[in-house]
Amino acid sequence: MQLETYISDLLYRYDCVIVPNFGAFLTHRVSAKIHETTHSFYPPKKALSFNEQLQTNDGLLANYIAEIEKVPYSVAVEKISKQVKSIKSYLIGGETIALNAIGDLILNAEGQINFEPSHHINYLTDAFGLSQFTSTTVSRETHKAAVENIEEVIPLTITPEKRNSNTKRPYLKYAAIALIALTIGGFTASHYYVNQIENHNQLAQEEANQQLEAKVQEATFVIDNPLPAATLTVEKPSGNYHIVAGAFRVEANSNKKVEQLRGLGYKARKIGVNRYGLHEVVYSSHTGRLDALNALKTVKRNHNRDAWLLVKALD
Template sequence: MQLETYISDLLYRYDCVTVPEFGAFLTNRVSAKVHETTHTFYPPKKVLSFNEQLQNNDGLLGNYIAEVEKIPYEVAITKIAKQVKSIKSYLIEGETIQFEHIGELILNADGKIVFDPSSHINYLTDAFGLSHFSSTDIKREVYKETAEVIVEKAPIAFTPEKRSNNGWIKYAAAAVIVLGLGGYFGYNYYNNSIESHNQLAQEEANAQLDAKVQEATFVISNPLPAATLTVEKQSGNYHIVAGAFRIEANSDKKVKQLRAKGYKARKIGANRYGLHEVVYASFETRVEAQRELYKVRREHNRDAWLLIKNLD
């Protein structure tokens, strides 16, 4: 089982992928930036990090492997535990663990895992197809100084002969002003005539409309009572998953069972593997979702897990 392949797939969709009894790979979005020395432009991306303290199983990795390999969830968890045990033994022996497209893991002198993230892949889907590029520095001050030197060496001067031919320009300018004023007053007169005509037509149309309304006025003596409907619409990007079903009729049955137990269950559509997902409920914040997830695992289903997905 190529564990790093499954982790890499999930990092495109989630900010945290936990490997049970080992640690969690985290992503943090950073904005686009420009390197001041090399003048290189870098697109926005997700920066990877590793937290050895987050080892509790949240069900995300196990459920994903179970879906892809078509195996039971318990078998997927067993396979993960076996590979984690092997990775830890290699780390203790001083080996460097290479996770393709993710990074390298090694133990330091204190026995802590040190993670060196890979820079060959960007897990931010919004930046898909964008790559870094370099631009040469624009030296504006050099061009400005050059222009000033040219002006000093070649000043512009008008000769008396050229100035003497400016008389016809004055007459042309006066003609342009006269024509412009005439056009302006003519345009205003035309607009005022059009507005008066439109206003008379509008008043006539309003009078005809009032007459029609008075002729068509009627009273309903027995109106129907007003109906009030209450529709509860769930929202939020944090969903507690109850299961995923190949046959949609089974997902409908699961929703009815959960609602009978008091949960606000619903279907959120099919995932990219064609499985119809059913959730206990959806929440606006991660804190609310985590609190409900612990309750669901304690009271109903220990295999429930948290899905972060935008349904808009």
């Protein structure tokens, strides 16, 4: 079993993939950036890291392996355990574990796992098809210097226009005065016309509002025997993260289990029949992964140590 292949597949869809009794591979989004020195453009991506403290099995990896390899969940958990033991033995022996498309793992002097992520894979699906590229340097000083050199060789001067004082055109002066007068008169008339239209529209709007208000005041609605108001609060379970209590071959037993858990205060329900023909019963369903993990810890501590987390989208 190539464990890194399954981890890599899940990293495209999830920000945290926990390998039970080993550690968790985490991702966080990094924005696009430009390197000012090399003029290189880098697209947005998911940066990959490793946390050795997160080792509790959340069921994500095991369920995915069980689904892909068509094996029971317990068999998938056992396969992961064997793979982890093998990896740990190689690390203790001083070898570097190279996980394809993920990164390299090695033990440091303190016995902790150091992780060097691979930079060849971008797990951010929004950036699919984008790659790094380098732009040529744009220089503007060269063009500025060339223009300055041209101005030194060919100086530009502005010569004012000379008019002949002996030529007199008095009719142009009167024509200009008449044009200015017509322009002012037209602007004044236009402004007056616009004001008249606005006043008319305002009066019409006020009259329409008064008529509407009068009609509303005349309308009355009488109900002799009004029905009492009834308020129903219905909470519909939702979410793709389910705390599994058990799976039963006989449906009557699953119904009995739901009633028993509800009597203990859990929001228990049935979520359907799995591919093995078993009726699955859950303590509760959650929309957030963190809420589901906290609820799973509470159930394990207070009621059932064998409860586990199922990630499944319901119809």
